[in-house]
Amino acid sequence: MTDIPETYSATAEVAEVRTRRTWRARAWIELRKAPVSAWFGLTVIVAYIFVAVFAPLLAPHGEAQVFPQPYAPWSPMHPLGTDQIGRDVLSRLIYGARNTIGIALATTFLAFIIGGGLALVAAIARGWTDQILSRLIDVLMAIPSLIFALMLLSIFGSTVTSLIIIIAVLDSTRVFRLTRAVAMNVVVMEFVEAARLRGEGTWWIMRREILPNIMPPLVAEFGLRFCFVFLTIAALSFLGLGIQPPTADWGSMVRENASLIQFAQYDLKAGITPLLPAAAIALLTIGVNFVVDWFLMKTSGLRDEH
Amino acid sequence: MHPVLTTVIQRLALGLLTLFFVSVLIFSAVEFLPGDFTEAVLGQAATQETVAAFRRELGLDQPAYIRYVDWIVGVLQGDFGTSFSGRAASGVDRSREVVDLVAPRLMNTLFLATMTAVVAVPLALLLGITAALWRNSVYDRVVNAGTLSTISMPEFFVAYLLILFFASLFPIFPSLANVTPEMPFWERVERLILPATTLTLVIVAHMMRMTRAAIINLLASPYIEMARLKGLSARRVILYHALPNAWAPIVTVIAFNLAYLVVGVVVVEVVFVYPGIGQLMVDAVTTRDIPVVQACALIFAGTYIMLNLMADIISIVTNPRLLHPR
Numbered sequence: 001m002t003d004i005p006e007t008y009s010a011t012a013e014v015a016e017v018r019t020r021r022t023w024r025a026r027a028w029i030e031l032r033k034a035p036v037s038a039w040f041g042l043t044v045i046v047a048y049i050f051v052a053v054f055a056p057l058l059a060p061h062g063e064a065q066v067f068p069q070p071y072a073p074w075s076p077m078h079p080l081g082t083d084q085i086g087r088d089v090l091s092r093l094i095y096g097a098r099n100t101i102g103i104a105l106a107t108t109f110l111a112f113i114i115g116g117g118l119a120l121v122a123a124i125a126r127g128w129t130d131q132i133l134s135r136l137i138d139v140l141m142a143i144p145s146l147i148f149a150l151m152l153l154s155i156f157g158s159t160v161t162s163l164i165i166i167i168a169v170l171d172s173t174r175v176f177r178l179t180r181a182v183a184m185n186v187v188v189m190e191f192v193e194a195a196r197l198r199g200e201g202t203w204w205i206m207r208r209e210i211l212p213n214i215m216p217p218l219v220a221e222f223g224l225r226f227c228f229v230f231l232t233i234a235a236l237s238f239l240g241l242g243i244q245p246p247t248a249d250w251g252s253m254v255r256e257n258a259s260l261i262q263f264a265q266y267d268l269k270a271g272i273t274p275l276l277p278a279a280a281i282a283l284l285t286i287g288v289n290f291v292v293d294w295f296l297m298k299t300s301g302l303r304d305e306h
Numbered sequence: 307m308h309p310v311l312t313t314v315i316q317r318l319a320l321g322l323l324t325l326f327f328v329s330v331l332i333f334s335a336v337e338f339l340p341g342d343f344t345e346a347v348l349g350q351a352a353t354q355e356t357v358a359a360f361r362r363e364l365g366l367d368q369p370a371y372i373r374y375v376d377w378i379v380g381v382l383q384g385d386f387g388t389s390f391s392g393r394a395a396s397g398v399d400r401s402r403e404v405v406d407l408v409a410p411r412l413m414n415t416l417f418l419a420t421m422t423a424v425v426a427v428p429l430a431l432l433l434g435i436t437a438a439l440w441r442n443s444v445y446d447r448v449v450n451a452g453t454l455s456t457i458s459m460p461e462f463f464v465a466y467l468l469i470l471f472f473a474s475l476f477p478i479f480p481s482l483a484n485v486t487p488e489m490p491f492w493e494r495v496e497r498l499i500l501p502a503t504t505l506t507l508v509i510v511a512h513m514m515r516m517t518r519a520a521i522i523n524l525l526a527s528p529y530i531e532m533a534r535l536k537g538l539s540a541r542r543v544i545l546y547h548a549l550p551n552a553w554a555p556i557v558t559v560i561a562f563n564l565a566y567l568v569v570g571v572v573v574v575e576v577v578f579v580y581p582g583i584g585q586l587m588v589d590a591v592t593t594r595d596i597p598v599v600q601a602c603a604l605i606f607a608g609t610y611i612m613l614n615l616m617a618d619i620i621s622i623v624t625n626p627r628l629l630h631p632r
Contacts, residue, residue: 145569153591154591235460235462241588271474281460
C-alpha cells in the first residue's frame with residue numbers, strides 16, 4: 001500500500017503552471033451562461049447558414065424549374081405548393097436563403113469596408129479630411145435611405161451589382177458615423193502617438209493600433225447593419241426593384257404570391273404560402289437582434305437598466 | 307441677442323444648407339443618365355427633330371448650373387416640370403405636369419400619415435413612459451419583447467398578417483385602400499384602418515423603445531435621486547424635475563419616428579394599393595420617369611429634413627439650461 005499524500009500545499013498550488021483556457025473552452029463557458037433568447041438566435045442563424053450553403057442538396061426541385069400547374073395546393077410532390085407560374089415554393093424558399101442572405105452579407109461587408117475605412121482615415125488624419133468627409137456624410141444622411149436607393153435605382157437600373165453598391169454606399173454613412181466616433185476616442189491614446197512617432201504609416205495605425213481596440217462595437221453594429229440591409233433589400237425586392245426574377249428571393253416571392261391571401265378562407269394553407277418567405281425574413285432578423293443584444297451586454301456591460 | 311435665438315438661427319441656416327445640397331444631389335440624377343436617354347424615352351422611331359425638340363425642352367443644350375437654377379426656381383413656384391411618360395416618337399406630347407400627378411397623391415399620403423400619427427404618438431408615449439416607470443416588471447418585459455419582434459419584421463409581413471386575419475379569414479376591414487377624392491371622410495377612414503394599423507404597429511415599437519430608454523436615462527440622473535431623497539412626492543418629482551428635461555428627448559423621438567413614417571409609407575402604400583405618393587414613386591422608378599422620381603424624392607427628403615430640423619429647434623427651445631443662461 002502506497003502512501004497518497006493528502007496534504008494541501010499552498011506553495012505547490014501557486015507554483016503550478018497556470019494554463020489559460022483555450023479559446024474554445026472560453027467560448028463554451030460563455031455560451032452556457034447565455035440566455036435563452038441568445039441560444040434561440042444562434043440556432044436560427046446556424047440553421048439559415050446550413051440551408052444556404054447546402055441549398056442544392058436540400059431543395060427537392062430546381063430554383064427556376066417550372067411545373068405545369070401554377071398555384072398548386074400543398075401536396076407530397078410540392079410540400080408548399082407552386083407559385084404563380086408553377087415553380088416549387090419550398091425549393092425557391094431554400095434557394096432564396098442563399099440569394100437573399102448572400103447579397104445582404106456582401107452588401108454589409110462592402111458597407112463596412114467603405115464606411116469603416118473612410119472613418120479610420122478621417123479619425124487619423126483629422127483636420128480638413130475629417131471635416132470634408134463628415135459634412136459629405138451629413139448630407140447623404142439627410143435623405144431617407146430607401147428614397148435615395150429608389151432614386152439611384154431608377155438611374156442605374158436594378159441589377160444585383162448596382163443594388164449591392166447603392167445600398168452599401170448608403171449604409172456606409174451609418175458605419176462611418178459610429179466608427180469615427182469610437183475611433184476618435186482611441187486615436188488620442190498614447191500608444192497611437194507612440195506608433196506615429198516611431199514612424200508607422202496610416203495603414204499600420206489603422207490595422208494594428210486602432211482596429212483591435214474598437215472591434216466590439218463594430219461587431220455589434222455589423223449585426224444590426226446586416227438586419228437593416230436585409231430588410232431594405234427585402235423591401236426593394238418586394239417593390240419589384242431589387243433582386244430580379246428568375247433568381248429566387250424572399251421579398252419578391254411575397255409580392256408574386258400575395259394574391260393567394262384572399263383565398264385563406266377556403267384553403268388556409270394556400271393563404272399562408274405568401275407569408276412564409278416574409279416569416280423567414282422576420283425570423284432571421286429577430287434571431288440576429290437577440291444575438292446582438294446578448295453580445296452587447298457581454299462586451300460592454302451595456303444595459304439600459306441602471 | 308438671446309443665446310437661444312442665435313442657436314436657433316444657426317440651426318435654421320444649417321437646415322437650409324442641407325436642403326440646398328440635397329436638391330443639388332437630386333437634380334444631378336439626370337446628369338448620371340446615359341447619353342441616349344432621350345431616345346429611350348421617345349422610342350426607337352423618334353425623328354431627329356423630335357429628339358432635338360425634347361432635348362431643348364429639358365434644357366440639355368444649356369450648362370448644368372443654369373438648368374439647376376431654372377429647375378429650383380420652378381420647384382419653389384410649384385412647377386416640377388413634365389413627366390416623361392406619354393411622349394410619343396412622333397412628337398405628339400400627351401405627357402402631364404408632374405404637379406398634377408403628385409398633388410392629389412400627396413394629400414392622400416398626408417391623410418394616411420396624419421391618421422397614423424394621431425393614434426401612434428400618444429400610444430407610444432404612454433407605453434414608453436409606463437414601461438420605464440415600472441421597469442423590469444412583467445408588463446415591461448412583455449411590451450419589450452413584443453416591440454423587439456415588431457421591429458424585426460419587414461413592414462409588408464405585418465401588413466399581410468393583418469390582411470390575412472382581418473380581411474381574409476375574418477372579413478372585418480377592407481384589404482384594399484382604394485380611395486377616391488369624392489369619398490366621405492368616415493368611409494375613407496374605414497378603408498385606411500388596416501394600412502394605418504400596420505404603420506402604427508411599426509412606429510409604436512420604435513417610438514416606445516426610444517422613449518423608454520430616454521426616460522430611464524433621465525430617471526437615473528443624480529438630481530432626480532436628490533429630489534427623491536429630499537422626500538418629494540413622486541408626482542412632483544416627475545412633473546417639476548423630470549419633465550422639463552424630458553421634453554427634448556421625447557420630441558426628438560417623435561420627430562425621428564414621423565420621419566421614419568415618411569419612408570415606411572412607401573411599402574405600405576404598395577401593399578394596400580393606396581394611391582399615395584410612395585406608390586407613385588415606385589411606379590415612376592419602374593418606368594424610369596425621372597422628373598416624377600425627382601419630385602417625389604425632393605418631397606420625401608424635404609419632409610424628412612424639416613421634421614429633423616423642427617425636433618432640433620424644439621429641443622433647443624425647451625432646454626432649461628439654454629433658456630436660463632448664467
